[in-house]
Amino acid sequence: MQPPPVPDTSVPAQSGAAPSGAAPVVETRGLTKRYGGGRPAVDGLDLSVPRGSVFGFLGPNGSGKTTTIRMLLGLIEPSAGSARLLGAPMPGAARQVLPKVGALIEGPALYGFLSGRDNLLRFDAADPTADPRTRAARVGRALERVGLTAAARKKARAYSLGMKQRLGLAAALLQPRELLVLDEPTNGLDPQGMREIRALVRELAADGTTVFLSSHLLDEVEQVCTHVAVMAGGRLVTQGRATELGAGVRGRLAVTTPDTADAARVLKEHGLTELIVADDRITGELPTADPPDPADLNAALVRAGVRVRAFGTERASLEDAFVALTGEGFDVAG
Template structure:
């Protein structure tokens, strides 16, 4: 069996507004461990979680994280920012240097086995027996799960294969699977039993656009059934489409967490005008309260305050005799917010 990653479940033998974190999420995880508005505890809560490896490398630094039950939670950060190390600590695969973590209110180190019966996970990438078929691989994983009912094994394996789109390839040996098919098989392992929490590290790695769409649809459907999904990914467009909440890591530290909408709201939209009268347009935009007015040829744009109504600005341009060929609003993306918060591109090693 290859050893590049773990698929973790019960079978594992080892098992507020978005501002800088200091002022967001009501005091971090100490508030998050308490009951949520609906009376439930967070699906994941960490307090001062830290990991320092031999040689002094501080991979995760005092992480306070709160993941609401029922959320599709995006965990973002450049390479080396501490995401996978955090996930390994959440699942009890490595021991924190300091701090602690809870899953559904239970400490991972004290009650790991009982807690992990509620959790399915795919970490980093799939690891399978290459000379067994996809179906046989799932049977081996399921047989190792002390909580799994052998009488329902075949039915559950068929269901997991269909969920990830591998029904027609179930009898093919894993060594002949493409990277995307191996990724699907790893996800199927995590779905063999119903889970309250699904932790996925780069689940769309190696998938083509259609496969990514299918996995996105699967995540959405699981969330609709009440499963909390914790999703680590480099693909900001995917996160933006599927996640309700996000946290951003940079160089081992949490820099922000909150809803996707709140994170984007921290960045201003820009009004853009295409006109043969750029100087006049720039003047009117400034008069209307636009800031950071930029002129590039026939294009003029500016930052817009939250109370700056685009239709009012457009009417002011026309009333001032500016010939408006095009007018629009460029909304900030999750990538814009990420770069603004971290000052890094997504391929930077932290």
């Protein structure tokens, strides 16, 4: 078996591009997991994760994301279908593949009686590919990268949930990885911690690491991911570039004016629906069939005597796309 192609690090992390002809880092065909006789937790999943991407695996809690990740990493066996990681079949090639993969799944399992640093030393010692002569330096770099240097000697049982998440991420980063799999990596973090993890993900992608990021936080995915897959009820709803996910979903027009009643009347006459008025701002959904030219709308508002202070269109967000694709709110468990 030929080794996976070397990542093209000249591609910007946010470009969503992968080297031409590169094989997918993650690929599944009909991947299915059934527990007992009920509905499958994962049902016929066909997934393709491009090399060099930051791939957002998106879906509400209970949609099958963590079960999928467990099958990808060989932690559980599928009921049907197949999965390949870095070009090799899983779970059969786990011994060859997993040393190239870092993972943080459902929160880290830590030794509470050990310090953060000693936890990482223990994890590193369990890696047969890790050089013991450089272990201390490797652990130090990982702690610094996730912002835990000052708390390195503190017992892990005294760590907050967010600190435990950081320590688990540090463990995943002890060695250079071709693929980093993160399951809800910002769970328990404060807003500043979430910003730091997002920055770290971008940095890793820029260095050539493919990042597979499972999350139910739309804002998190929208800010860092180049590609997205949407799960609901164990099934794949859609996948593709993040910038294209909202294609076909109606955008919104926003007008700021003190004359909201008159503005609403004009917008309705031009086919806008779902009008929402908040103080001096009114928004409405543009029709998908033959949408009006925004310049014509603006002119119509002015002719009607509406004092327009601000005017513009808003692209469909990931939340808009999710609701349009699944017909349900994002907090509904699959």
